[in-house]
Amino acid sequence: MAERARGVAAADVLDEVRRRAAEGDGRTGAEAIVAVVREHGAVLGREDLASLVRTVRAEVEGAGPLQPLLELPGVTDVLVNGPDAVWVDRGRGLERADVDLGDAAAVRALAVRLAAAGGQRLDDAAPVADARLPDGTRLHAVLPPVSPGGALLSLRVLRRTAFPLADLVADGTVATAVEPVLRALVARRANVLVSGATGTGKTTLLASLLSLVPHDERVVVIEEVGELAPDHPHVVRLTARRANVEGAGEVDLVALVRHALRMRPDRIVLGEARGAELREVLTALNTGHEGGWATLHANAAREVPARLEALGALAGMAPEAVAAQALGAVHAVVHLRRDDGRRRVAELGVVERAHDQRHPGTVGGVGLRVVPALLVSADGGVTTGPGWALLEERCGLRGWAG
The missing domain is CATH 3.30.450.370 (Beta-Lactamase)
Structure with missing residues (x-):
């Protein structure tokens, strides 16, 4: 009988809450739902009532089942x-x-x-x-x-709290030997691209690293959809707005990056570079805005130059212009992979000009290549690559101890 009463109440309460919302009373809190239950004369125990409240709220303001x-x-x-x-x-x-x-x-x-x-x-x-x-x-x-x-x-799912970097080290996302280097990139105000395929944890890692930014710095985050949630007291968020059904009111990422430059940022962060906004970000990072970060979809670190060329083309940039801007703007690339469902930082690299377009590290004919600086194996072992000396020099990492 209790199950039947609870089921009838759920249907009735849900209909009533929706009716009131349609009439302008959008209250869906526990107290409002309990009031509707009482109005319907339903008698429910504490557990049944709590379950009903969860069910109705999930149907009204959540994702239902x-x-x-x-x-x-x-x-x-x-x-x-x-x-x-x-x-x-x-x-x-x-x-x-x-x-x-x-x-x-x-x-x-x-x-x-x-x-x-x-x-x-x-x-x-x-x-x-x-x-x-x-x-x-x-x-x-x-x-x-x-x-x-x-x-x-x-x-x-949007995670509203950033994982501390130490947690990412504990779960194997970041190798122990890589942690001090990542901390150094933040502290030395390096401009960094975080690359990886979909679902590799780019946003999670970036949120953790932005949490390390000194708290007296102003971080302006530009995103198409708000996902980054760093643990930092001075984060200013700008999110794009789509055009309405009449085709008006759009505010795209290109415009948001331009506006961000007028907001006295200490750090400019682009949640994901996926179009013409790349031109604005590269320009900003070439004109005195240090410590900038952005994520980029790429299947491998060596494919980042091809992605930069493709995105630059959307902004009308020639490959030569992309190469010139990227060389001055990007200090390092942090690449993530996903192996057997586990996300991990697999490589750190540096961007340099590729003089020989046939070089195996060059993709897409951009005139750039990503040279490995640190390579991380699946078991967490770390080896230095040919780009390590350049990364040390470019980012002031020589002798860095964390």
Whole structure:
């Protein structure tokens, strides 16, 4: 009887909370939900009431039946391929989750509701949405006919606290011998690119390193979607805004980088370089703005020059201009890999001009190459590469003891 009463109350309470929200009363806190329960005359025990509150809040302001997965410790991604095909990533690769979302119509309804919560339209006329939910979770949703098999959802969890660098060393993401070098790059105000494939932990590492920036410095972070959460008292955040349904109101990353330069930054950080904003960042780092950081998608450190060329082309830059700007702006590259589900810093390198375009370290004909300075094996062993002396000289690391 208690189970039945709780189920009836959940449906009734959920409908009532949604009705009130539609009428302008958007309260979804525990007290408001308890009040609705009492108005319906339901008698529930403490545990049943707490469970009901969690259920209703997850349906109204969270991800519904997916919310418990998003709240699991260590979860970075929740993927929905169908009503009974839900996957999670807890840092060990994808695992099947024991969640049944009902039927295809229920998955579609969930996708539409989540997109609306992120301020985006998702329907037959606009079957793809990329949004940020109120709690910061990133949502990507696709509807048929773009996804013939049914609605698809991809949710990326935003971690609101940065891991201390020591924690990344303890879990093997950062080798013990590499830690003092990373600390030195921050302390010596080096300009650094953090590269890696999707899901390798670039944002996690960058947040940890930005937490080491002296607290009397002003850090301006520019992102397409707010993800970086360094433990630092003076972080100013700028996030891009998409155009509305009428095509107006867009504020892109190029504009945000330009505005950031007028905000008296001590450090400029670009969450991810993925377009023409690279030109603005390289220009800034070449004109006295030290200690800048950015992340970049690349499958290997040696492919960073090709990525720089491709992104520079989006800004109308010739390869020669990219090479000239990057040589003056980028002091080091920190590359991450993912092996058997485990994320780790695999290489530190330096950018230098490649005089011979046939050099095996040159990719894309940019006139640049990334020379390995430190190479990290899967078991944490560290060896120096041909670029170590240059990294020592360029970043003032000689004799650095951490």
